[in-house]
Amino acid sequence: MAEIGTMHYLVVAAMLFILGVVGVVTRRNVVIILMSIELILNAVNLNLVAFSRLYGLHGQVFSIFVIVDAAAEAAVGLGIVIAFFRNKETVNVDEVDLLKW
Amino acid sequence: MTPVATTFFFYFLAALSVGSALGVILRKNAVHSAIFLIFTLLSQAGLYLMLYAPFVAGVQIILYAGGIMVLFLFVIMLVNLERSLKEEQFNRQWLVGTIVALLFGGLMLAVYRNGAASFPRALAVLPETSNTQDIGIALYRNYMLPFEVASLLLLVAIVGAVVMAKKRI
Numbered sequence: 001m002a003e004i005g006t007m008h009y010l011v012v013a014a015m016l017f018i019l020g021v022v023g024v025v026t027r028r029n030v031v032i033i034l035m036s037i038e039l040i041l042n043a044v045n046l047n048l049v050a051f052s053r054l055y056g057l058h059g060q061v062f063s064i065f066v067i068v069d070a071a072a073e074a075a076v077g078l079g080i081v082i083a084f085f086r087n088k089e090t091v092n093v094d095e096v097d098l099l100k101w
Numbered sequence: 102m103t104p105v106a107t108t109f110f111f112y113f114l115a116a117l118s119v120g121s122a123l124g125v126i127l128r129k130n131a132v133h134s135a136i137f138l139i140f141t142l143l144s145q146a147g148l149y150l151m152l153y154a155p156f157v158a159g160v161q162i163i164l165y166a167g168g169i170m171v172l173f174l175f176v177i178m179l180v181n182l183e184r185s186l187k188e189e190q191f192n193r194q195w196l197v198g199t200i201v202a203l204l205f206g207g208l209m210l211a212v213y214r215n216g217a218a219s220f221p222r223a224l225a226v227l228p229e230t231s232n233t234q235d236i237g238i239a240l241y242r243n244y245m246l247p248f249e250v251a252s253l254l255l256l257v258a259i260v261g262a263v264v265m266a267k268k269r270i
Contacts (some may be wrong), residue, residue, distance in 0.1 A: 025198030079265030
C-alpha cells in the first residue's frame, strides 16, 4: 500500500467535516447538533495538525486554541439548551421559534 | 526511523473515526451518539500520535473525551425525554442538506487534488521528545496575546454558562 502522506489525513478530515455538516443540517435534537459541531471542530484540528507536520509547530499550537474554543462553545451552548428546555420542554430546534413572529 | 505497520494503523483509526462519526449523526438515542463521539475523539487522538503531536493527543483525550463529553452526558441526562425518542429525528430538509454537504465535500476533494502539488516535499523537523516543551515555549513567547485572550474567553464562557443555567437571574 502507498505511503501515508498529508493528503490521506486531509481526506479523513474532509469526511469528518462533511459528516459534521450533515449532522448539523439534518438532525432535530439540539444536543446532537452540538456534538456535530464538535465533529466539525475536530476535523479542522486534524487538518491543522496534519499541516503542522509540513510547516512546523504552529498548527499544533493553533489546534490547542481551537480546543479551547470548543470547550467554551460547548459550555455556553449546553447552558442555553438547559435554559431553553426549562422554558419549552423540548430539545428540537424546529420548535425553537421564540424570535419569530 | 519509520514505525512499523503505519499504514494499517492509519486505515484502522481512520475507519474507526469515520464510522463512529456516522454513528453520531445516525443514532436515535443521544447517549449512543455521545458514546460514538467518544470513539471518534479517541481514534483522532491516535491519528495525532501518528502525526508526531503527542501533546495535542493528550489534550484531546483529557479535555475532549474527559471533560467535554462528561458535560454532554450530563446535559443529555438533564434534558432526556422519553418523548424525543419517539419523534421524527431528522428535519424535513434532510435530503437537500445532505446533497449540498456532499457537493461541498466534492469541492473540497477537488481543491485538495489540484493543490496537492504545492505542498512542500520535505517534512518539517519536529523532535517528538521535546514536543510539549516546544509548544509551551511557542505559547508563552509568540502566542502570548492569543493565550491571554483565550483565558479571557474561558472566563466569559464560565460566567455565561452559569448565568444561562441559573434558575432565576
